[in-house]
Amino acid sequence: MYKILFLLIMSMASAQSYRFVYEYKMKPDTAKKDSVITDYMNLDTDGRKSYFYNSVKYERDSTYAVTRDFKDLFQAKSYDQNLSYVIEKDYAEKKISFYDNFKTVNILIPENENLKWNIEKEFAEINEMNCQKATADYKGRTWEAWFSKDYPVNDGPYKFSGLPGLIIRLKDAEDDHIFNLIQVKKIGALPMVLPKSPKQITLAEYKKAMADYSFSNEDIEGMDVSKQDSRISIRLKDGYVAKFGADEMKKVQKLDEEITKRLKRTDNSIERK
Numbered sequence: 001m002y003k004i005l006f007l008l009i010m011s012m013a014s015a016q017s018y019r020f021v022y023e024y025k026m027k028p029d030t031a032k033k034d035s036v037i038t039d040y041m042n043l044d045t046d047g048r049k050s051y052f053y054n055s056v057k058y059e060r061d062s063t064y065a066v067t068r069d070f071k072d073l074f075q076a077k078s079y080d081q082n083l084s085y086v087i088e089k090d091y092a093e094k095k096i097s098f099y100d101n102f103k104t105v106n107i108l109i110p111e112n113e114n115l116k117w118n119i120e121k122e123f124a125e126i127n128e129m130n131c132q133k134a135t136a137d138y139k140g141r142t143w144e145a146w147f148s149k150d151y152p153v154n155d156g157p158y159k160f161s162g163l164p165g166l167i168i169r170l171k172d173a174e175d176d177h178i179f180n181l182i183q184v185k186k187i188g189a190l191p192m193v194l195p196k197s198p199k200q201i202t203l204a205e206y207k208k209a210m211a212d213y214s215f216s217n218e219d220i221e222g223m224d225v226s227k228q229d230s231r232i233s234i235r236l237k238d239g240y241v242a243k244f245g246a247d248e249m250k251k252v253q254k255l256d257e258e259i260t261k262r263l264k265r266t267d268n269s270i271e272r273k
Contacts, residue, residue: 016046016186017044017045017046017186017187017188017189017190018044018045018153018184018185018186018187019042019043019044019183019184019185019186019187020042020043020044020045020153020166020181020183020184021040021041021042021043021055021181021182021183021184021185022040022041022042022043022157022179022180022181022182023038023040023179023180023182024038024039024040024041024083024157024177024178024179025037025038025177025178026039026080026082026176026177026178026266026268026270027175027176027177027268028080028082028266028267028268029266029267029268030267030268033176037080039054039056039079039080039083040054040055040056040182041053041054041055041083041157041179042054042055042058043155043156043157044187044190044191045153045155045190046189046190047091047153048090048091048092049088049089049090049091049190050088050089050091050155051086051087051088051190051191051193051194052086052087052089052157052158053085053086053087053193054079054080054083054084056076056077056078056079057079057083057084058191058193059076059077060072060073060076060077060079061239062191063076070222070224070235071224073222073235073241074222074224074226074233074235074241076241078241078243081240081242081263081265082265082266082269084100084101084238084239084240085098085099085100086098086099086100086193086194086195087099087158087159088194089155089159089161091154091155095110095111096110096111096159096161097109097110097111098110098111098159099194099195099198100206101195101238101239102206102209102210102213102238103219103236103237103238104237104238105199106195106196106197106198106199107195107198107199107200107201107206108198108199108200108201109200109201109202109203109206110200111159113138113139115136115138115159115160115161115162116136117134117135117136117145117162117163118134118135118136119132119133119134119163119164120132120133120134120135124146126146126148126168126169127168127181129148129150129151129168130148130149130150131146131147131148131168131169132146132147132148132149132165133145133146134146134147134163136160138159138160138271139270139271139272139273140271140272140273141172141173141174141176141177141270141271141272142172142173143160143170143171143172143173144170144171144172144173145160145163145167145169145170146167146168146169146170147163147164147165147166147167147168148165148166148168149164149165150165151165151166152165153165153166154166155167156170156179157170157179158170158179158270166181167179167181168180168181169181172270176268177270203271210265211265213260213263213264213265214256214260215256215259215260215263216256217256219236219237219238220234220235220236220237221235221236221237222234222235223235225246226246230245230246230247231243231244231245231246232244232245232246232249234259236263240263242259242262242263244259244262
């Protein structure tokens with residue numbers, strides 16, 4: 001069904017933008033491998049470049065950009081804090097740029113590691129699409145990808161690309177990170193998702209900043225207390241909204257330490273090195 005819809009769209013317009021929606025399952029805690037978070041990521045492409053980003057964050061930020069009402073942020077759906085990034089791929093220049101926020105700073109990290117795929121002679125039908133298997137070692141993990149040549153897009157989720165077709169399914173050897181294509185649709189143009197005036201840093205500097213993070217009251221931009229569902233929502237200056245049970249937080253002796261603990265990024269990163 002996905003293939004038929006996509007080919008039909010392609011026949012109607014050659015210079016069109018498309019959105020590939022992936023279901024993303026991740027295990028954020030190495031000590032709790034049975035704990036799984038499910039989120040949804042968009043891969044938007046116009047044939048020249050692509051953006052990979054969290055779909056819920058984009059919808060929430062788009063609404064807030066129009067209304068400028070904190071209420072829309074506090075009442076919006078939640079997304080995992082580890083997925084605040086945007087990845088831009090430039091096909092012609094073969095460049096990958098990783099964008100994120102840390103406190104009040106927008107961050108840019110250029111990617112300089114080439115991904116080398118091993119295309120296997122193994123085939124399968126996934127979501128009514130003819131797919132072929134490929135494997136690669138990337139940033140400390142071994143990856144298995146299934147791509148389809150039915151889609152004339154040599155791209156995929158996260159920083160993965162370079163196969164002769166679209167990546168339909170992708171997972172690491174431990175099943176800590178799993179991407180599955182669940183929807184294909186036409187969009188008018190690529191959305192504006194890149195942060196303004198980013199500061200370029202190294203990957204090592206980025207990882208250190210995330211590992212050393214500690215919460216303080218200066219990080220708060222807004223707060224909402226909902227008596228109806230006993231919830232405290234805190235909007236941080238980096239744009240993330242953290243939600244906590246009000247009754248639960250009353251029992252905490254050191255609030256700053258507890259919030260820091262809950263806002264820590266994953267210790268089971270998609271990139272191990």
